[in-house]
Amino acid sequence: MGKEFFMKAALKEAKKAYNKGEVPVGAVIVKDNEIISKGHNLKESKNNTIKHAEIIAIEKASKAMNSWRLEDCDIYITMEPCPMCMGAIINSRIRKIYYGVSDQKSGACGSVIDLTEYKFNHIPKYEKNILKNECREILQQFFKGLRIKNKKE
Amino acid sequence: MGKEFFMKAALKEAKKAYNKGEVPVGAVIVKDNEIISKGHNLKESKNNTIKHAEIIAIEKASKAMNSWRLEDCDIYITMEPCPMCMGAIINSRIRKIYYGVSDQKSGACGSVIDLTEYKFNHIPKYEKNILKNECREILQQFFKGLRIKNKKE
Numbered sequence: 001m002g003k004e005f006f007m008k009a010a011l012k013e014a015k016k017a018y019n020k021g022e023v024p025v026g027a028v029i030v031k032d033n034e035i036i037s038k039g040h041n042l043k044e045s046k047n048n049t050i051k052h053a054e055i056i057a058i059e060k061a062s063k064a065m066n067s068w069r070l071e072d073c074d075i076y077i078t079m080e081p082c083p084m085c086m087g088a089i090i091n092s093r094i095r096k097i098y099y100g101v102s103d104q105k106s107g108a109c110g111s112v113i114d115l116t117e118y119k120f121n122h123i124p125k126y127e128k129n130i131l132k133n134e135c136r137e138i139l140q141q142f143f144k145g146l147r148i149k150n151k152k153e
Numbered sequence: 154m155g156k157e158f159f160m161k162a163a164l165k166e167a168k169k170a171y172n173k174g175e176v177p178v179g180a181v182i183v184k185d186n187e188i189i190s191k192g193h194n195l196k197e198s199k200n201n202t203i204k205h206a207e208i209i210a211i212e213k214a215s216k217a218m219n220s221w222r223l224e225d226c227d228i229y230i231t232m233e234p235c236p237m238c239m240g241a242i243i244n245s246r247i248r249k250i251y252y253g254v255s256d257q258k259s260g261a262c263g264s265v266i267d268l269t270e271y272k273f274n275h276i277p278k279y280e281k282n283i284l285k286n287e288c289r290e291i292l293q294q295f296f297k298g299l300r301i302k303n304k305k306e
Contacts, residue, residue: 049221049244050203050212059203068202083268084240087261091202091237106273108240115236118266120259 003098006030006076007131010100013040013053014078014138020045024138027053027077029061029070029094036073037061053077054085058092070094078135080107080128086115090122097126100135156251159183159229160284163253166193166206167231167291173198177291180206180230182214182223182247189226190214206230207238211245223247231288233260233281239268243275250279253288 006028013026017040025041039056043049054077062068074096075089081097086108089097097109108115109126116123159181166179170193178194192209196202207230215221227249228242234250239261242250255264262268262279269276 043221047219047221048212048215050208050215050241055203059201062201062203066200068196068200082240082244083236083261083273084244085237087235087237087240088203091235108236112273113266113268113271115266120236120265 001033003076003127003130006035006074007078007098007100007135009035009038010053010076010078011131011134011138013038014135017041017053018138018142024142025053025077025079027057027075029057029073029075031061031065031070031073036064050084052082052085054081055088058088058094062092068092074098076130079103079139080109080111082106083108083113083115089124090115090120093122094124097124098130099126099128100130100132101139102128154186156229156280156283159188159227160231160251160253160288162188162191163206163229163231164284164287164291166191167288170194170206171291171295177295178206178230178232180210180228182210182226182228184214184218184223184226189217203237205235205238207234208241211241211247215245221245227251229283231284232256232292233262233264235259236261236266236268242277243268243273246275247277250277251283252279252281253283254285254292255281 010026014024018024022041029037037060039053042051070092078100080103163179167177171177175194182190190213192206195204223245231253233256
């Protein structure tokens, strides 16, 4: 299975967030070519700023692996991670990050800052622009809907 | 109540982590001069890299406030936050960070990096070196004990 296959699975997760009225971001964690966990943004539903897609996926992967060390795992995320999620990826020693669309407002993997350029105890690799258009489109659709809703109110 | 009063409460939390064999870091969140949540590091006990003291305290505070927005809240932490916790503090819009001892290995509030210098949507203020010696001492004691234990094994 290739990068696009796993990003499609992350996009399915983003769609779940979309359907719940959440900013549509999804993530999956892959080990040995298999998805071991999935997550989608649940910040508003849970009223909890920690509940980003990546954090949920990391917590589930740790449970599945019975370890906080996710050394041979890769994460596929529809949007560039924020500092919190990037920090969680560093802490959990995830090997490589694949993401779809960049985030000019909060991205900590190349946009606002690149945390892989600093000497933390683990430095993940990363590759961006995987299914970039699809990952951007679902976000644009969400924010367009939000603007229309706000105008009506 | 002053800064030292609240840092002492965070130190009590760090002591709980110490007694569980965890790296002794503690945190409390304060609103209107009252502690609304507490947390101590539970990474190893929970086998979960997300369970740093700050994250636990933020999740509890969000529950207590019934909101992910912690705008009028301050956080007291015995050790400088890592990028994950610093990101969570930014995301939750905590007003000010008070911390005890710096972390040259993972500190994202002045040591390895200072995330308050970047244009994220919220920039918390911070003040360091609150009860620095006490905060450092409990960490040194922990790591000394670990070295003796490792030598014996």
